[in-house]
Amino acid sequence: MGAARMNTDILARQIVTTSGMEACLDVLKGIRQGTLTAHIVELMACEGGCINGPVMRDQESMFVARQRILEYAARRRPEPLQPRESWPVMTQTYTDCTTPVPEFNEEQIREIMRRVDKYTPEDELNCGACGYATCREKAVATLRGMAEATMCIPYMRRRAESLRQVVMDVTPNAILIVDTGLHIQEMSVSAETMLNCHFAAVRGKPLQTIMPVVDAFARVRESLRPVFNETVHLRDDLIVEQTIVPVHGQSLMLGILRDVTDRERQNADLEHLRKETLSRTQEVVRKQMRVAQEIAQLLGETTAETKIMLSRPASLLNEDGGDS
Ligand code: SF4
Known part of the structure; x- marks a missing residue:
């Protein structure tokens, strides 16, 4: 504005410069109501303007940034102002393209707010976390189809916490x-x-x-x-x-x-039983083998004795047969 040789005095009535969401909304409200008659309005959403924007925050304080900009402006030679006739034509005609929005009655608005547990004025926190300045504005936006009914951060948080609590309890x-x-x-x-x-x-x-x-x-x-x-x-x-x-x-x-104590104990019992059964089976087999060996040994001895006992008469009979 200074370069255009316009009045930059903040007390000038024709120019309004403001920053911060609430102040911006206030200015817009004044324009809407027709009470603000300024010709030029500069609205900056960040408190303090662009020097306090989200990218600037980590670098330095807003006041140091402002001081540096003022020093820069003081050092800088202003560009020569072009003659008036060479200025670009900046007139523009606008057509009112406003889409007619339906009006909603109090009961419709309250019904939407009840969906996010807002029954009394105290329940309306107006925290702005949903992007709307008030719970009421957000309810109207819901009725217009521009917002979800449950898109309320405190409500969603309470709900998540209660669901979490149910899980933790049961x-x-x-x-x-x-x-x-x-x-x-x-x-x-x-x-x-x-x-x-x-x-x-x-x-x-x-x-x-x-x-x-x-x-x-x-x-x-x-x-x-x-x-x-x-x-x-x-x-x-x-x-x-x-x-x-x-x-x-x-x-x-x-x-x-x-x-899993019961399951592990059952597994341990089963393992113990399996080992015991295996051990007993091996013992039975071992005993059976020993009995079989003993039987075989007895059979062998008996066979040998029988052979000895029968081979003597046989040889005698053989001798008798040869003599005759
Ligand atoms: S987030 Fe919920 S409590 Fe906050 S303004 Fe939006 S609707 Fe209201």
Whole structure:
């Protein structure tokens, strides 16, 4: 504006320069109502303008950036202003292309808000997280087909938390959430029962407080690779099958422990029975072999004796036959 030799005084009535969403909305409201008569309006969504935009934030403070720009402007020689007649034609005619939008009554708006648990004015947080300044505006946008009814961040968060709580309350497997320092962050009711503790008492404490064996969690932390169905003896009376997965982007790990003590004991009993049966079978076979050998030995001895006993008369008979 300065280059165009326009009045840059912020007190000038014909020019409005503002920054920040609320201030911009305020200016637009004034224009819409016809109460603001400025000729030129400069609206900047970021508080403080472009020098405080998202890309600038990490570099320096808004005031240092402003100071540097002012210094630059003071050093810079203004470009000579072209004669008025050489200016481009900047007139433009606009046609009102406004699409007529339907009006909605109070009950329709309230019905939409009830879908995201907004029953009273206190429920309307007007946080702006959905992109609309107020819950009411968002409800109207929903009625116009421009927004999803459930696109309310606090509502979705509450819903996700309640669903998560249901899972944590009813799942029969123990669920543990620990941070990368292996400190307990969350646990299900079944985990409390399985590990004999109360979450309130162990929250934030080292995992080893409730689990004597935490090697697999440490491995997942180091490798960022999940572990599936690994059997671990946690206590004399507790054997679990554990699955541990890293929660990427949140520095957390989720552990699911399944009590397999009965199954492992049955397997151990079956193995014991199998070995005992094998051992007994081998013993029976060994005894049978010994009996067979003894029988064979007796048969051999008897045969030899019979042979000796019969060979003598036979030789006598042979001798008699030769003499006659
Ligand atoms: S996100 Fe939800 S609470 Fe926040 S303004 Fe939008 S509708 Fe209202």
